[in-house]
Each structure stands twice: as C-alpha cells, then as structure tokens.
Amino acid sequence: MEILVCIKRVPDTAENEITVNKTGSDIERDDLVYSVNEWDNYAVEEAIQIIDKAGGNVTVVTVGEDDSEEVLRREMAMGANNGLLLKDDAFKGSDGKGVAAILTAAVKKGKYDLIFTGAQADAGGAEVGGMLAAMLDVPYASLVNKIEILNDKTLKVGREIEGGNQEMSEISMPCVLSIQTGINEPRYVGIRGIRKVASVEIPVMSASDLGVAAGAVGDAGAKVKRVDYFVPALGEGAEMLEGSTEEIAIKLIELLKAKGGLK
C-alpha cells in the first residue's frame, strides 16, 4: 500500500492568540509558534497504522517554503517513510484550487493507492481533498473517522456526520480521504525521533519539475483571493465580570441563582 498524506505548516492555535496586524494585510506573525495542522497529524497516524498492518510506504507532501521542511520531518519522525516539498515562487498566493492542482501534479508523478488530507486547516476551507479527488477523477470521502481495509481494492470508511452519527460507505481505491480528528490517537514524537530524520534529504519539486503551468496556480491563477483580515465589530457580546477571583465568583453565584443555574 502506497499512501500519500498532504500536510500543511500552520500557526498553532493552541499556542498562539491569533490577532490581525496594523494594516489588516495579514495576521500578526511575530513570535508565532508553528506546527503541523492538527487534522494532518491524525491523517499521518492513520496512514502509518495502515502500513504497519498491510505493508507499504507513507509519503508526506506539502506545498510551502523552506520552513515547511520542519513539519515534513516531524511527520517522518512519527513514521512516514518519505517527504516531498513542492516549492516555487509561482505557487505563492494559490487558492484552494491552486493547491489542489499542484498536489494533483505531484500525485501523477507517483503511484499511490490512497491519498489523505486533513479534513481542514487554518483557513477552515475543508476543500483541497475534494478538489484533488475531482481533478484526479477518483472517489472521495470527507470527514473520515474510520477506515477498514476490505481487500486490495476496497475500503469501508465511516464519515462523521451531524449529531454524532456515522455514515458508512464502501469506496474503491485509489481514492482521496479527508481525515477527521479523533480517528486515532496520534503518537508522541520525541526529540530523539526528530534527530533521527534531521539529516534525511527531502526532495524538492518546482512548477517545472511538476509540469504545472505557472499561470494556472499561485496568485495569477486564483479566482478566490483574500483581500484583508479584520476583527468584526463586536455585537453586544458578554457582560464581562471584573475584580478579584473571589469577587467574581460571588457575583457569578448571584447571577446563577437568578437564572436557575444553582440547585
């Protein structure tokens, strides 16, 4: 089984408070801690668990800059066999479709039975996997929270749908699955694991290596463009309680009594 997992380096929202810079052109990036997109980490873990049983290789790929190497290495420390960085100035400013087009070209350079993405990343688009599948003309399932291998051509997959229900389907390979958090428990990666892969060479492919026309991706090819970031004018919002912790607790208890929150 050859599995490709598409990953992304993102600001870690568990470690950072995301704010908008002065001009609204970007988020404030000074002192941001970056990590691998949370959903992608579950996707890589799932891929590793599959090849542990079925044999094969896991390749992690990302569209990014040199600094994206660190997340490729992190996932290789988890157990991915290969890394691949897709990097070109022409890729900058790509919309979801642009990223999917770049990944499509990379998929066609290899031979994969399964392709995973995280269900979503920092921009909340939840779109690249579905686009990639449509471009490759292979089946797709989003929000996958269970994978069972039925035979060498077919999987049984569960999708997480509304209300905690799970939609089970049979899907033929090759296919693209977008992986939901909670599907597994991603393994811990220690310093030693990272050191082991620190000097492994990670191949880089450019637009010309991939045969991607520069005008079809990046800012030039994007139909969807982010104009600015902003913080919306707040509505009424919450009444904020202030004071010492004890004072706040006493005020809150009165409010809770009035609202039936204390029995």
Next chain:
Amino acid sequence: MAQFFAYITYKDGVADDAALELVSAAKKLSADSVIAIVTGSGSKLDTVCNNMTASYKEVWKIDNAALAYPNAEAVRKALVNVLPAGSIVLIPHETFGIDLGPGLSIKMDSAYVSDAVDFEGMAGTTIKIIRQEFGGQVSTHVTCDTSKGAVITVRPGVFQPDESKSAGGKVVDKSGSAGDLSVSRKYLELVAAQVGDVDITKSDVLVSIGRGIEDVENIEIANQLAKAMGADVSCSRPIVDAKWLEKSRQVGTSGQTVKPKVYMAMGISGSFQHVGGIKGNPFIVAVNKNPKAPIFQVADIGIVANILEFMPVLTEKITGA
C-alpha cells in the same frame, strides 16, 4: 447575470432551516431570482419540492432512485448534468456540503468559496464574501471571480430565514437530464450515535469543558463544580478527540444538541461547530483566559480567567455558601 441556485438539504421530507436562509443569502447578492434545486426520490422529495414553492419561484426537482440517499458523488453527477454552465450554486456548509462542494466546483470548472458567513455584495462578476479563519478568531474579506460560475457553501444560522413564503413558485422536473449516476463510493448504512451514561440533551445546567482543562486529571475539578451546582459535565470536541470523555458528552454540530437553562463554557474557545450545538437560548457563562475568544461574543457573562484557578474558587464559594 449568472443564474443563482440554492441546493436544498432535507431529512424525512422536511427541509433543513438552511433552505430559507439561502433565500436571504441570495437576496443579499441582489440575485434577480434564485432557483431551488432538490434531489432525491419518491414522495418525500415531492413533499419538499412542493413546500419550497412557497419560498422559491422555481424549484428544480431531480428524482432518481440513485439519489434516494444523499450520496455526494451521485448528487454531483446529477448537478453537473442539470445545471447550466456559469451557475452560482449556494449549498449549506455542513457535512454534506463539505462532501459535495469542492468536487462540484472542479467539475463545473467554477470558483469555490467555503463557509461564507456574510456577503458584501456583487460588482460585475466579482462577489465579496466574509469568511472566518483560525476557528473564528479572525475574519477575512475574500473576492470570488464568478465569471465561470461559482460554488459557495454558506454557514447555517448566519442568515435570517426568509419566512415571507410569498413566492408562489412552481416545480420543474429535471429528472430526465440527470444522466448516468453510477458511483464508486457506495453508501452502506448509518451507525447511530452511541448512548452514554448521562443524557446531556436533558440537562438543565451544563458545566462544559474545552481545551482549557489542559489535562485529563483536571476533569475532576469540573466534576466537583458540576456536583456543587447540580449540573452535568459536557465538553467540546478536543476533549473527545483526546478520549478524555465519551463522545456522548460532546456538544456541537458533530455531537449533541443541548438546550439547558444555563451553560457554563469553561475553557472553550467557541467555534461555530460548538456553538451550533447550543439551542434554546440558555444563559451562557464563558470563562476563558483568551479575552478575544469567540465564545465571549455569544455569552451573556464573560470572565477572563484560567479555569483551573477559577473553577475551584467558584466550587468553594457555592458549597460554602
């Protein structure tokens, strides 16, 4: 001007709330007319189509046995065959829309924008859309070039439903144009959500914990507060992902929909998926150490604090009082 379509999702012959919200969403883009498009099979499909004629001047029906269960692959094929090139298609941004939308945009060769929370209007073929990133911590304006059409998923609950029901529309049967609907992903069955030890959908008071709890061992702090308040403990998604609490305790669109009188959001940032699971307009108290957490926009009472320090004090004041 491009033709607008609204894809109608429904369950058991009843359209989702989003069906009427999309009428308002399309109006905000000054769409001259928006056509509802409904797929499925049999009498339930007919019921939905007939009901939609109150709100849409035209309702396109695609009836096919292959569409009896909303399989995104089959629906996509039907839409690609039925929709005119250059259409602008609005779809509710929930688990079906996420499954359908991206691939549909590729096969329609049109632009795709997901999870729109507002529209700022349309100039020529460019739509200006408001989205959110980083779990709602920041918003963005994006432009979408719709010269070759667009697929846009719209967040449920952000547009007011259009209740005027004065469209007096008609159903147009497009079933004959659906084409080949064979699929490579076959729907098997639905596995219903597990039932847990406590039914949080019946609770009057919930102490709900999120990432701010930091460690599984700290859940006991929330348990003690809940005990003091006579409340049950619920949680947000990361707590279930970490396997610290059962899935049946999760509040949100992918978990339980709760309707308590009082909801204590403890260390929960307040993603729209989480807030979407809180109904019945409860009194919401939010405690979060991040003063910019989106939860403070929906809460009645906000407290900027570390829940691990705040909850024990509150428990003590309640039990000591």
